[in-house]
Amino acid sequence: MSEFDQLYRELILDHYKSPRNYGLLDPADALAEGQNPLCGDEIAVSVRFGPEDVIEEIGFDGRGCAISQAATSMLSELVKGRTAQEVAVMPKDELLDELGIPLTPVRLKCAILGLGVLKLALHKARGTPLPEEWGTSSRDLVLE
Amino acid sequence: MAVTAATTLDAHRLRADFAVFDDLVNGKPVAFLDSAASTQKPRQVLDAMREFYEHSYANVHRGVYRLAERATAGYEGARRRVATFVNAPSERELVFTRSATEALNLVAYAWGLDNLGPGDVVVVTDLEHHSNFVPWQYIARRTGASFRAIPIDQHGELDLGELDAIEGTGAVKVLASNLVSNTLGTVNPVQRLATWAHERGAIMVVDAAQAAPHRPVDVQALDCDFLAISSHKMCGPSGVGALWGRRELLEEMGPFNLGGEMIRSVSLERTTWNELPYKFEAGTPAIAEAVGFGAAVEYVSNMGLDAIERHERELVEYTLALLGELPWVSTYGPPPERRAGIVSLNVEGVHPHDVAQVLDWEGVAVRAGHHCTQPLMTKLGVVATVRASFYLYSIPEEVDRLVAGLRKAKQSLG
Numbered sequence: 001m002s003e004f005d006q007l008y009r010e011l012i013l014d015h016y017k018s019p020r021n022y023g024l025l026d027p028a029d030a031l032a033e034g035q036n037p038l039c040g041d042e043i044a045v046s047v048r049f050g051p052e053d054v055i056e057e058i059g060f061d062g063r064g065c066a067i068s069q070a071a072t073s074m075l076s077e078l079v080k081g082r083t084a085q086e087v088a089v090m091p092k093d094e095l096l097d098e099l100g101i102p103l104t105p106v107r108l109k110c111a112i113l114g115l116g117v118l119k120l121a122l123h124k125a126r127g128t129p130l131p132e133e134w135g136t137s138s139r140d141l142v143l144e
Numbered sequence: 145m146a147v148t149a150a151t152t153l154d155a156h157r158l159r160a161d162f163a164v165f166d167d168l169v170n171g172k173p174v175a176f177l178d179s180a181a182s183t184q185k186p187r188q189v190l191d192a193m194r195e196f197y198e199h200s201y202a203n204v205h206r207g208v209y210r211l212a213e214r215a216t217a218g219y220e221g222a223r224r225r226v227a228t229f230v231n232a233p234s235e236r237e238l239v240f241t242r243s244a245t246e247a248l249n250l251v252a253y254a255w256g257l258d259n260l261g262p263g264d265v266v267v268v269t270d271l272e273h274h275s276n277f278v279p280w281q282y283i284a285r286r287t288g289a290s291f292r293a294i295p296i297d298q299h300g301e302l303d304l305g306e307l308d309a310i311e312g313t314g315a316v317k318v319l320a321s322n323l324v325s326n327t328l329g330t331v332n333p334v335q336r337l338a339t340w341a342h343e344r345g346a347i348m349v350v351d352a353a354q355a356a357p358h359r360p361v362d363v364q365a366l367d368c369d370f371l372a373i374s375s376h377k378m379c380g381p382s383g384v385g386a387l388w389g390r391r392e393l394l395e396e397m398g399p400f401n402l403g404g405e406m407i408r409s410v411s412l413e414r415t416t417w418n419e420l421p422y423k424f425e426a427g428t429p430a431i432a433e434a435v436g437f438g439a440a441v442e443y444v445s446n447m448g449l450d451a452i453e454r455h456e457r458e459l460v461e462y463t464l465a466l467l468g469e470l471p472w473v474s475t476y477g478p479p480p481e482r483r484a485g486i487v488s489l490n491v492e493g494v495h496p497h498d499v500a501q502v503l504d505w506e507g508v509a510v511r512a513g514h515h516c517t518q519p520l521m522t523k524l525g526v527v528a529t530v531r532a533s534f535y536l537y538s539i540p541e542e543v544d545r546l547v548a549g550l551r552k553a554k555q556s557l558g
Contacts, residue, residue: 013557037514040496040497040513040514040521040527040528041497041527042527063527064495064497064527065495065496065497065498065501066495066498066557067497067498107497107501110497
């Protein structure tokens with residue numbers, strides 16, 4: 001398999017061209033947006049909770065590269081049925097495994113943008129913890 | 145080759161000065177089309193730095209021993225070369241900084257904080273790199289001055305008709321503009337802007353980081369008050385840049401960074417500043433980098449700035465002609481005769497980052513993103529663009545590979 005096929009293997013292209021759970025929920029219980037300033041990817045994620053803060057519905061909106069949009073689409077399928085607490089501590093590797101392709105550091109940021117925005121939305125709505133590696137300043141700069 | 149006009153610059157030949165062109169990336173020689181971000185370094189620059197480190201290195205302006213004298217001579221010799229390169233009336237007006245960005249911050253802080261206040265207007269342009277936008281936005285906010293941007297027209301050129309409206313909003317004190325846009329390659333009418341600014345008692349600050357490597361730059365002909373340039377964008381090392389400033393302005397300004405070297409005398413009660421340019425060079429500077437900067441200035445001057453400019457214009461003409469045959473490619477910016485060696489483009493239906501990824505596999509290095517010009521991206525109505533940028537070592541074969549790569553990206557993802 002060439003590098004090209006590897007990175008844009010069928011599944012990712014499918015998610016990119018036909019994103020799942022596309023479109024923001026209105027009303028929503030949790031909402032956040034963020035961008036990857038390196039390549040201009042933008043993602044907004046909205047969530048509706050069921051009992052015990054289980055993510056019942058999720059919808060996202062965004063524009064950007066194939067990796068950022070496909071990864072968020074895949075993420076939206078992964079997290080449905082999980083609680084806010086569970087998703088807040090979900091390791092990024094779980095999503096990266098799902099993508100199943102090698103990523104350079106720059107493209108890694110594209111891949112985990114949606115996950116970061118989702119965690120921010122949950123934090124704002126339910127006070128769940130934010131990833132420690134974000135520190136305190138990057139929240140304002142990258143994720144509003 | 146479609147480039148038929150004779151050039152006085154032999155790009156194929158001078159590529160031998162750059163070892164990277166012998167390397168293979170992904171099994172292919174690299175087509176380095178990202179010189180607007182940073183340039184490759186010729187042997188001559190690297191040799192000069194190595195030679196300096198091996199035989200002339202010590203701290204500058206301090207030691208009484210021979211080696212320190214040599215180091216100071218090397219550093220000050222570089223200052224002279226850079227000052228001559230921009231036709232500065234005096235080398236004392238040439239301040240070494242860490243970068244063009246630091247040079248612009250120096251002006252914004254050291255001049256802006258003392259000279260701006262409520263009712264004043266700071267004017268930038270829609271074409272600015274963040275380095276000549278954000279410092280002014282920040283200092284305007286801190287001083288209570290208002291902050292305006294000259295808009296662009298459909299060609300990506302400044303709409304000077306808007307100047308009157310901007311003037312109506314207060315007392316214009318600063319006009320800050322780049323000479324060449326790093327995203328579109330637009331060559332801005334800095335001389336006209338300087339005249340307009342001076343008629344209103346304002347200072348003219350020029351970001352020439354993207355111009356000085358590619359065309360002759362003359363601070364006296366531009367009639368500006370400050371001008372910032374960068375070493376790494378013109379075959380020199382990173383970590384050093386320069387600010388030229390009009391002497392009377394530099395003299396009356398307070399310092400920017402404080403510490404060693406920039407002082408004349410220090411006591412508990414009172415500290416006085418060193419003379420120009422040292423007042424603005426606190427701390428041990430990037431000494432060998434400055435020497436490398438001087439060597440880079442010599443290298444590009446020997447090649448000829450007029451020849452470099454002509455060479456890049458031919459590459460832009462060639463590129464735009466090829467891209468014009470691809471209906472699914474959009475390009476941005478003015479026609480070739482009014483732009484520098486930069487082509488920003490988008491492939492319909494494919495994100496710029498994905499385009500750049502496909503190009504990388506073909507060994508073609510381009511930049512994809514907002515190029516540190518987010519306000520401009522907003523004006524253009526795009527999130528990002530793919531940017532191919534040229535320098536003296538760029539060749540038409542690399543443009544061919546770019547176009548082939550774009551076709552591949554379109555076929556696979558568009």
